[in-house]
Amino acid sequence: MIEKKLKLTLYLTLSISLISLTHALFPFGIFLALPVILGIYLDIKNKSLLNAKWTTFLAITGFLAFAVFAIRFPFEAIGYLLIYLISLRALGEKNLREYKQIFALSFFALVASSIFHYSLIFLLYVAFYILSGSFTLLIFSFLGDTTGHTLDYSIFRKLLKFVLYFDFSVIILSIPLFIILPRSPYVFFRAPSYIHSEIEGFGNEINIGEISQNFNIDRVIMRVKPLQSTFPKVLYIRGNVLDDFDGKMWKRTHSIPYKWQKLEKIQFVKHRKTSGKYEIQLTPMETKVLYMVDFPHTILPGNLHVFKDWGRVISFPPGKISHITVYKSFNTDLYTDELDNREIFLSIPHELEGVVDSILFVMGIPEKRDIRIIRAKIENYLKNNFRYTINVSSSKDPVKDFLKKKEGYCEHFATLAALMLRRLGIPSRLVVGFRTMEWNPYGKYYVVRVKHAHAWVEYFSQGQWLRLDPTPVQVGLNYIARLAEYWDYLIYLWNTQILQFNYLAQIKIFLAFKLQLQKLIEFKIPRSVYPVMVFLLLLVAVLTKFFHRFRIHPATRYLNKFEKFMKKRGYEFKIGETPLEFSQRFCNPLIQEFIEVYYQARFGGINIQELKKLYLKIKKTF
Amino acid sequence: MKFPVFRKSRVKLRRWGYVYAGITLLTGFAAVNSGNNLLYIILAFLLALMALSGFVSFLNMAGLSILYVTYDEIYAKTPGYIKISIKNSKSFPSFLLFVGFKPEIADLHSPILYIPPKSEKNVSIRVYYTNRGPWGLNSVYLYSPFPFGFTWRFKKLKAKASILVFPHIIHISGSVEEFLRAENGFISSSTREGTGGDFLGLREYRRGDPAYRIYWKKHKKEGDLYIKQFLDEGNKKIILHISENASEKLIERTASIACRLLEQGSLVGLKTDRDFIPPSTGRLQKLEILKTLALLGYD
Numbered sequence: 030m031i032e033k034k035l036k037l038t039l040y041l042t043l044s045i046s047l048i049s050l051t052h053a054l055f056p057f058g059i060f061l062a063l064p065v066i067l068g069i070y071l072d073i074k075n076k077s078l079l080n081a082k083w084t085t086f087l088a089i090t091g092f093l094a095f096a097v098f099a100i101r102f103p104f105e106a107i108g109y110l111l112i113y114l115i116s117l118r119a120l121g122e123k124n125l126r127e128y129k130q131i132f133a134l135s136f137f138a139l140v141a142s143s144i145f146h147y148s149l150i151f152l153l154y155v156a157f158y159i160l161s162g163s164f165t166l167l168i169f170s171f172l173g174d175t176t177g178h179t180l181d182y183s184i185f186r187k188l189l190k191f192v193l194y195f196d197f198s199v200i201i202l203s204i205p206l207f208i209i210l211p212r213s214p215y216v217f218f219r220a221p222s223y224i225h226s227e228i229e230g231f232g233n234e235i236n237i238g239e240i241s242q243n244f245n246i247d248r249v250i251m252r253v254k255p256l257q258s259t260f261p262k263v264l265y266i267r268g269n270v271l272d273d274f275d276g277k278m279w280k281r282t283h284s285i286p287y288k289w290q291k292l293e294k295i296q297f298v299k300h301r302k303t304s305g306k307y308e309i310q311l312t313p314m315e316t317k318v319l320y321m322v323d324f325p326h327t328i329l330p331g332n333l334h335v336f337k338d339w340g341r342v343i344s345f346p347p348g349k350i351s352h353i354t355v356y357k358s359f360n361t362d363l364y365t366d367e368l369d370n371r372e373i374f375l376s377i378p379h380e381l382e383g384v385v386d387s388i389l390f391v392m393g394i395p396e397k398r399d400i401r402i403i404r405a406k407i408e409n410y411l412k413n414n415f416r417y418t419i420n421v422s423s424s425k426d427p428v429k430d431f432l433k434k435k436e437g438y439c440e441h442f443a444t445l446a447a448l449m450l451r452r453l454g455i456p457s458r459l460v461v462g463f464r465t466m467e468w469n470p471y472g473k474y475y476v477v478r479v480k481h482a483h484a485w486v487e488y489f490s491q492g493q494w495l496r497l498d499p500t501p502v503q504v505g506l507n508y509i510a511r512l513a514e515y516w517d518y519l520i521y522l523w524n525t526q527i528l529q530f531n532y533l534a535q536i537k538i539f540l541a542f543k544l545q546l547q548k549l550i551e552f553k554i555p556r557s558v559y560p561v562m563v564f565l566l567l568l569v570a571v572l573t574k575f576f577h578r579f580r581i582h583p584a585t586r587y588l589n590k591f592e593k594f595m596k597k598r599g600y601e602f603k604i605g606e607t608p609l610e611f612s613q614r615f616c617n618p619l620i621q622e623f624i625e626v627y628y629q630a631r632f633g634g635i636n637i638q639e640l641k642k643l644y645l646k647i648k649k650t651f
Numbered sequence: 652m653k654f655p656v657f658r659k660s661r662v663k664l665r666r667w668g669y670v671y672a673g674i675t676l677l678t679g680f681a682a683v684n685s686g687n688n689l690l691y692i693i694l695a696f697l698l699a700l701m702a703l704s705g706f707v708s709f710l711n712m713a714g715l716s717i718l719y720v721t722y723d724e725i726y727a728k729t730p731g732y733i734k735i736s737i738k739n740s741k742s743f744p745s746f747l748l749f750v751g752f753k754p755e756i757a758d759l760h761s762p763i764l765y766i767p768p769k770s771e772k773n774v775s776i777r778v779y780y781t782n783r784g785p786w787g788l789n790s791v792y793l794y795s796p797f798p799f800g801f802t803w804r805f806k807k808l809k810a811k812a813s814i815l816v817f818p819h820i821i822h823i824s825g826s827v828e829e830f831l832r833a834e835n836g837f838i839s840s841s842t843r844e845g846t847g848g849d850f851l852g853l854r855e856y857r858r859g860d861p862a863y864r865i866y867w868k869k870h871k872k873e874g875d876l877y878i879k880q881f882l883d884e885g886n887k888k889i890i891l892h893i894s895e896n897a898s899e900k901l902i903e904r905t906a907s908i909a910c911r912l913l914e915q916g917s918l919v920g921l922k923t924d925r926d927f928i929p930p931s932t933g934r935l936q937k938l939e940i941l942k943t944l945a946l947l948g949y950d
Contacts, residue, residue: 136674159696194708
């Protein structure tokens with residue numbers, strides 16, 4: 030007969046690991062795990078659905094089916110097979126052996142879920158699993174070794190208390206173990222990234238309005254940490270560069286087909302001065318595009334492949350999280366020393382020429398076309414006459430509608446600015462990417478979210494592509510609650526310190542430790558401190574001895590309490606009266622029992638709890 | 652359950668421990684070869700749990716000592732019980748302890764589930780002795796699979812107790828006289844104490860005497876307890892005579908007869924080459940006779 034307490038703890042443990050795995054294999058994993066609920070319900074009622082033969086048959090069949098599935102998706106197959114086996118075991122007949130099997134399967138489910146997870150939540154799953162799992166192990170050990178005995182609630186509570194202390198120690202000890210466990214620079218098999226999410230509006234063809242799909246998505250794409258003391262208030266992340274506009278859609282026609290080139294670090298540093306250095310923590314995504322702080326001249330690690338003309342990076346190593354360091358040059362595009370195909374960057378649709386000309390006329394462009402004055406005029410005109418809103422209905426003629434309604438968002442502002450520049454004979458292009466002002470003060474980094482998707486303009490002047498962002502900055506765009514900032518910082522730490530912890534980080538820690546140890550060894554205590562140390566040691570010894578004399582036995586503590594209590598009730602100990610003599614003055618068996626137990630506790634070594642109980646009883650009775 | 656046999660080692664890995672070690676190794680292999688830090692987290696937890704369980708197992712056994720060993724009546728070739736009081740003098744509790752006598756005599760069915768800190772707990776251990784006589788109990792072995800049953804940890808505790816094992820008692824179902832005649836025993840008769848005959852006299856109350864035979868009037872006057880002795884019509888005073896060189900079989904027969912006669916209410920005495928126990932009744936008399944018989948042949 031298996032105790033209900035064991036079932037309870039076992040199923041709690043199983044639930045934690047199953048939630049962890051089904052969370053990763055959502056939604057199909059949930060359907061596979063549903064029979065487990067039925068199995069638990071039946072088990073509580075001491076019933077089962079499958080006998081041993083059926084369980085074996087279904088297990089073999091399922092194993093073969095998942096083996097076929099594993100050819101294409103090996104990691105998913107392992108996860109689904111585990112859920113399936115747990116479901117079968119939950120529905121089948123069970124004894125202590127089967128419960129142990131369920132426990133082992135639950136552990137494998139937790140291990141399997143580590144393939145699919147990358148978030149901080151996993152740590153919570155593991156912590157809860159350790160707590161619940163160790164308690165289950167303890168109960169297994171008790172019931173397995175004490176045949177015929179049952180666990181009463183007093184022992185159960187004591188074991189629970191023990192497990193709480195024990196698991197706290199386990200968590201503390203596991204931290205140094207995590208640091209010192211050996212790690213290899215060569216990894217034989219790496220689990221693929223299982224994050225299936227893409228961001229709309231960064232392809233080679235973008236309809237105006239497409240980017241607005243991202244404005245309500247809070248998901249973090251990357252966290253960018255500046256490694257220098259000065260950094261801009263607003264950070265721009267480049268996504269794609271588009272040159273041709275047909276009135277509704279921006280296209281990338283320039284530099285197609287792609288030319289991939291492996292870039293060397295030295296090559297970049299030679300050409301450009303560094304204006305900033307950024308460390309980018311990328312949240313895993315299923316994308317080949319690596320969004321980049323503009324304008325990068327060197328990207329580390331150096332095995333990244335960079336698209337030559339504007340710095341889009343691809344083929345970064347697949348994994349749970351990618352970490353790169355970017356050396357940013359001054360606001361200029363490194364890859365364009367000479368402008369080819371100038372016409373592409375000056376063309377505007379015929380139907381819009383008149384409209385743009387009329388705006389330019391209203392604006393009043395000076396005869397001396399100084400690019401700085403033009404830039405300021407365009408910026409001022411757009412910011413003063415147009416209102417920023419994300420609630421714009423889709424339109425067949427977005428530019429004209431923007432001019433008519435005088436409201437729109439970044440794509441509308443940037444498109445109009447690009448058209449105005451082109452009409453004035455200045456080559457320009459649309460850049461889509463992200464603009465963030467969300468600064469985390471705790472981690473000192475920018476947070477780039479999907480909702481920070483943005484479009485702006487780049488114009489060509491004196492051999493450089495320069496940025497012009499005509500969209501007004503939104504008030505409150507960088508606001509996040511303090512708690513959210515803390516949480517985000519915690520995730521940042523998780524990504525940087527835990528997920529990306531590798532052998533290099535280990536070596537750094539070891540070297541730092543060695544250095545500190547060396548300093549400690551080499552440290553010589555000045556001779557003048559010796560007398561002080563001797564004095565302090567003596568003082569500690571004397572104080573220890575002094576306080577030891579006043580240490581009261583716990584039983585005496587209760588007797589003192591009892592004495593005070595009785596004094597309040599009007600019964601005082603006479604001078605020289607022993608507790609036994611005091612108790613004999615009363616005919617109350619409770620007091621006599623208390624004194625008797627006191628003597629036993631004080632001199633006989635029995636448990637103090639009994640004395641405590643009696644004292645509380647006396648307090649209640651009198 | 653098989654009793655674990657330890658050699659030099661104080662710890663022995665169990666099957667569950669091997670499974671746990673295997674799982675840990677497997678997780679470690681997967682972690683090193685995949686570089687997955689989440690697996691490293693699980694591995695760190697597993698190793699921490701393993702290390703701490705070893706430490707807790709050690710701590711569980713620390714500070715334990717034998718306070719006293721008592722026993723009631725232990726007969727050779729018959730299972731008996733020894734009561735052992737174990738004291739936990741440390742500030743932590745001890746869980747799931749088994750007490751045994753290495754290696755033959757052990758009882759894994761009487762575990763001590765919990766000993767609170769700074770207190771003691773009694774446990775009755777089932778024992779089985781093959782021969783009568785004085786047995787030394789110098790050490791008691793404590794075993795524990797605590798906390799997770801990965802290992803058996805054992806500790807030897809000093810007991811310094813001696814146990815007197817009485818001779819094996821043969822069950823006599825029929826008449827004692829018939830049995831005595833059949834076994835060629837020695838019998839000399841005299842007056843025998845009983846319950847139905849004439850009044851024989853008074854004697855002091857001994858532990859084990861039936862309460863209905865207490866002379867309450869005398870007790871009221873004098874305060875002490877006295878027993879009324881009567882002559883039993885059918886019973887006689889019996890003195891069993893046995894030589895120091897008697898065989899084990901004869902000693903067993905003598906002890907069995909003495910017990911049977913005392914059960915029937917006879918006054919039984921014992922005469923050996925060295926000692927003489929005058930005939931009497933009661934439990935104390937039985938213990939006296941059994942003790943003499945147990946030590947027969949020993950210096």
